[in-house]
Amino acid sequence: QLQLQESGPGLVKPSETLSLTCTVSGGSISSSSYYWGWIRQPPGKGLEWIGSIYYSGSTYYNPSLKSRVTISVDTSKNQFSLKLSSVTAADTAVYYCSGSGIDYWGQGTLVTVSS
């Protein structure tokens, strides 16, 4: 059973880069059985898919965020990460990492964009 845990700063200043890490346990991040992704949820609102990365290294991003998003994998640490640049208040949300699409979810981490 995969388990995922997000980590990173809970407060980011406007125009800076949001950086989050997802640590995976119970499975290898290099396995072809899984792919990894990020999804976010603004307070009191619905879910928004941010992007995914596959074991081949291929990445797919939401076009609404594509110019600002990077998802990458660190196989040595069994982690994958999210970077979102030039953040504004509209990026304030709970950020979830997910495994194998939406089969497995982390608990989520609230990131607030504020000066």
Place this chain on the structure above:
Amino acid sequence: DIVMTQTPLSSPVTLGQPASISCRSSQSLVHSDGNTYLSWLQQRPGQPPRLLIYKISNRFSGVPDRFSGSGAGTDFTLKISRVEAEDVGVYYCMQATQFPHTFGGGTKVEIK
């Protein structure tokens, strides 16, 4: 982008009674590989979402059999045969047939 539209927005249900949620996509969700990547998720208050149903009608591991999914093409339904107190929360449909993956706006299930 494929737009996912859920109805109703809210569903007050009596304990032990059935509930039904509809999800409609703006275009067919049949993938070129023949599969339809339509899933249903449950989000209990204060919790992360949890996968209930994948590829229209397949229950994920550990999901009670009172949850069932059906549909085809652009119209899909999630049914709860007998609502229990633990089923309170928001339910989302999601399509993963085409990038970007997109979610419905959510349906809140609450007890009358």
